[in-house]
Amino acid sequence: TxxxxxxxxxxxxxxxxxxxxxxxxxxxxxxxxxxxxxxxTGGGGSAGSQSTPSGSGASHTVEPGEHDEYYGFWSGGHSGELRVVGIPSMRELTRIPVFNTDCASGYGYTDGTQEMLEEGGGYSWGDNHHPNLSETDGDYDGEYLYVNDKANGRIARVNLTYFETDAITDVPNMQAIHGCTVLSPDTKYVLGNGEFRVPLPNDGTDVKNPDNYTSLFVAVDPESMETQWQVKVDGNLDIVDTGKEGRWAISSAYNSEEATDIQGMTKDDRDNVKAFDIPAIEQAVENGNYEEVNGIPVVDGTQDSPLNKGDRPIVKYIPTPKSPHCVEVGPNGDYAFIAGKLSPTVTMLDLDALADSSDPEEVVAGRPRVGLGPLHTTFDGNGHAYTSLFIDSQAVKWDIEAAVEAEEGSEDPIIEKQDVHYNPGHIQALEAMTTDPDGEWLVSLNKLSKDRFLPVGPIMPDNDQLIHIGQGEEEMELVADHPAYPEPHDCVFAHKDKIDAKKVYDKDDYEETYITEEDSGVERTGESSVHVKMTTKRSEYGLPDFTVQEGDEVTLTTTNIEGVQDIIHGVAIPEHDINYAVAPQDTREVTFTADDPGVYWIYCTFFCSALHLEMRSRMIVEPA
Ligand code: CUK
Ligand code: CUA
Known part of the structure; x- marks a missing residue:
């Protein structure tokens, strides 16, 4: 062999x-x-135990009561949620439900969140892979996080003031959005790659003819979250990242064969990376060079399109070894790094050269041979790239400029390899996606943990491993194992000073009606509808009880009038499938039908005071 x-x-x-x-x-x-x-082979293994710091003596301990220096935002894959993890401690700080429902917070149970999920497609799950922080001047501005849903072709937005999902867009014409990024440097768009090729429109015509299937690239407005335009291309799009100047979005792609089975998809030796010229696409849309499908302008970016024949093609096709996986653009925006997946190389595209040519001879700046199964690359900001090797189960550190100097396929640029456990996907270093990465720590998101943790049955956790990299001068050092519930794909880190999370709701930020203690009461709004308003505080609800009639549609509005941080109250109604959290100064609403006559004790689910157990109200449903 x-x-x-x-x-x-x-x-x-x-x-x-x-x-x-x-x-x-x-x-x-x-x-x-x-x-x-x-x-x-590659994995080796330190007898299943966690590695302890040696050599550099790097410590990831954060003493009790101390804060981490970085926020880590982890995608939760098909759990549908995001997780917030402190770096370097790797402690999970909270979870943010996005495409799933969550009974601890009441996300998906209250009227507002239920409506958002409903308008966002009405699915009960999603598969998020790529979290992206909003940027101003190429740096994180702490406003929003955007994440894709690979399962249902959606993009969601999380508000980083409240760490809460505030918008979900179900993008028309697309079945799966895999790659997702913001357009640097100022988040002009949220960009998404449609991975699955489907008929356009996918309305039952042409279902048997894969030649008429298409893969789309989409731009969504980051404020309104409305779909702006789409570009159809040949092949399947996979991952996307942008240059730092707002012009290029580079997408990896596979299946240029446009087959529908694995044999066909991997038949040819080459695939084409796509370079989307964003201003040129905007110009085409402005000139009316599009077809409107389901209300969205769709621009033709296929290889034979007239829009790709002129002086300034809207999409450049750059041949690469077959089935590349990830694209990451380096910190200064010089190169895009395309991991070979089936090829043991990383292809470096020169983004300046791209303006004049799409000839691989002219735009490929380097192609180091890094090892088997390269999937993703990250950066320390000091001239080094770190690539995950899925098959070798390693993180490989290499020198970017040495790779430009070296011959194609050379191993010379390689500085060091670190075993990880096992089979890494994404790899991410501190603020690596900004123009100024911080180095110091790197996380390898390993797909398999095998024997690294206590056995917990056949569905084992992933293993996210913390590796100390310093400023790139020292050796890599494995410092901690961290089990993760299925299944993170990617993460992104922001220094704590860049995120300004509020500890108490500012009621001006919300449209819901704020309820005061005097407002608490029951108002009949129709023959079979009532509006119940009540406050919460330690340790009572604004109403000790209220009465409705069998069959009434009940709207229950609750304000937590506490002004003190961390005093959260819950509203749980037994046998009505209702439970939600109300944080200090927040107002939440829920609507349900009181179908069954009887007495129902409403109770508080957050342990809020010594009299928490006594914090109760009573809903009395009188028979009709
Ligand atoms: S993907 Cu999962 S390991 Cu969706 Cu970014 Cu590469
Ligand atoms: Cu309020 Cu427990």
Whole structure:
């Protein structure tokens, strides 16, 4: 078996045979089972124990009562949520429900959040992969976080003042949005890559003819969250990142064969990375060079489009080794780094050269050979790139300029390799996506943990590993293992000074009616509808009880009139599937039908005071 044979990853129709797999001690199959190799080859393993700091003596301990220096925002994959993790402690600080519902906070139970999920497609789950912080001048401004839903073609926005999802856009014409990024430097758009090719429009016509399927690239307005325009391209789009000057969005892509099965998708040796010229696309839209589909201007960016034939094509197609995975643009915006996945190389595109050419000879600035299964790359801001190697189970550190100097396929730029446990996807260093990365810490988001934790049944956690990198001069050092519930894909870090989270709601930020103690009461609003208003404070509701009639539609508005931070009250109504949190100075509303006559004790779910258990109200439903 030659080294190149190993790149087949067990994909059907490729050169590595079943016998080779059996030799390596794993069953034949796709990527998942190849993963087994790594424990035997690259992965090594420190006997299942956590590594302890040695060498540099880097400590990630944050003493009790002390704060972490960075916020980490983790995508939660198909759990639908985001997680907020302190760096360097790796402590989970909170979770932000996005595409899922959450009974602790009441997200998806209150009227406002239920409506948002309903208008955002009405699905009960989503698959978020790529969290992105809003930027001003290429730096995080602490306003918003945007994240994709790979499952249903959506983009959601999280308000970072309240750490709360405040908008979900169900993008028309797209089934899956995988790659997602903001357009640097000032977040002009949130950009998304449609991964699954479907008919346009996907309305039941042309379902049997894959030649008429298409993959779309979309721009969403970051404020209104409305879809602005889309570009249709050849092949499947995968991941996207932008240059730092607002012109280029670079997307990796696979399946230029436009097949519908894995054999077909991996048949050819080459695929095309797409470079979207954003101002040129805007010009095409302005000139009316589009077709409107479901209310959205769709610009033709396929290779044969007239818009790609002139002096300034809207999309440049750059041939790369087949099925590349990620694109990350380096901190100074010089190069886009495209990880080879099936090729053991990272392709570096020169973004300046791209303005004049899309000829690989002229735009490929380097192509170091980094190892097997390169998926994602991150940066320390001091001239080094760090690439995750899925198959080798390693993080490889290499020198960016040395890679430009070296011959294509050279291993010379490689400085060091660090084993991780096991099979990393994304890899992310502090503020690596800004123009000024901070170095110091890197997290490797490993897909498999195998024996690294106490056994918890067959669905095992991922393993997010903290690695000390310093300013790039020292050796990498594995410092901590951190189990993660399925399944983070990516994370992004912001210094704590860039996020300004409020501890108490500012009622001016919300439209809901603020209720005072005097407002507490029941108002009949129709023959079979009532509006109940009540406050919460330690340790009573504004109404000790209220009475409605069987069949009434009840709207219950609750304000927490506490002005003190951290005193949250809950409103739980047994047998009505209702529970939600009301934080200090916040107002929440819920609407339900009182179908069953009887007595229902409303109780507080947050332990708020010594008399928390006594914090009760009583809903009396009189028979009709
Ligand atoms: S993807 Cu999961 S490891 Cu969705 Cu960014 Cu590469
Ligand atoms: Cu209020 Cu417990």
């Amino acid at each position: 030659t080294e190149d044979d190993d790149l087949s990853l067990g994909l059907p129709g490729l050169s590595l045979g079943r016998r080779d797999f059996m030799k390596a001690g794993v069953a034949a199959g796709a990527m998942g089972s190849v993963a087994g190799c790594s424990a035997l």
